[in-house]
Amino acid sequence: MTDAANSDRIRLGNLSRSPGFLLRLSQLQVFNLFYEALGHDQLRPGEFSVIWLISLNPGVRQGVLAKRLMIKPAHMTKLVKRLEDAGHVQRTIEAGDRRAVQLTLTAKGKRLVDARKSEVFGYIAHENVRLSAAEMAELTRLLQKFVGIEGDSL
Amino acid sequence: MTDAANSDRIRLGNLSRSPGFLLRLSQLQVFNLFYEALGHDQLRPGEFSVIWLISLNPGVRQGVLAKRLMIKPAHMTKLVKRLEDAGHVQRTIEAGDRRAVQLTLTAKGKRLVDARKSEVFGYIAHENVRLSAAEMAELTRLLQKFVGIEGDSL
């Protein structure tokens, strides 16, 4: 039973140092924490990101949002449609350029952001995580640099 | 044109410090690097992980692999079937427990691992990345700790 075939402890070799693999595992773990904390309602991470950015940037074009969030335009169309159907987002054809769609929050959307923001930005409690507060801060700093986000709001 | 509605520079607020968001962006970036370096053949990250682990742990059960890689059993079935159809993996019903499936590499599978491993573990060149070698090492260390992988092979 100490044989690799039957043990749960398997050798990872270089995979245990592979950033891609570690990022994938990390993201799955964070997703699980998110859903434990916020899954009770239907709010999903991507959806909150979108309404959050609309609340900070009212009137933003959905293409600009897609680019910043690295969501493909085709997917963004569906995401925004869901948010519109749910009554959180208002779509407006831009006056100057009738191809473009401007996004704003409805009153309901604003209430949702307000009600959930503290949970959304606080669901990674240090009790649930193997890193200290200082390590978590350093991890965040390195990830920011890795993806090219430097300041607070850019 | 400096208005949020029309600018590509949008405010992120707290999202710019959200580990979940940063992990997602990081993973997309790493995926892109992987596909630039290795996309020419059909090898995908998940598939390589599987044959890599089989090469290090011959005879491993596919359920054990699924658990370690955080792949759902239903998906693992399809993944392994693809690898079997491609002639990389051999499935064997375990003698002692006929419910279980043991995985080993074929000669072709071994050749694939050997041929690609240096690329797979080296595609994140420091030229392509905003972090120094030391920062990359620290990021890797923190991610390992975050997901609970401590030593090399566990």
Next chain:
DNA sequence: TAAAATTAGTTCACATGGAAACTAATTTCC
């Protein structure tokens, strides 16, 4: 030892996200 519970894996139906082709509006370039 027979019935109940658990475990390993599979199948099927669905959801999530992406690529390619498309429409409509705008800009560029003779």
Next chain:
DNA sequence: GGAAATTAGTTTCCATGTGAACTAATTTTA
């Protein structure tokens, strides 16, 4: 000013991955 190119967004179809229900084999328990 009109054809060609570009841009914003949408639609359609497909690949990837998951949940739930299922089969078969094994273990537990009364």
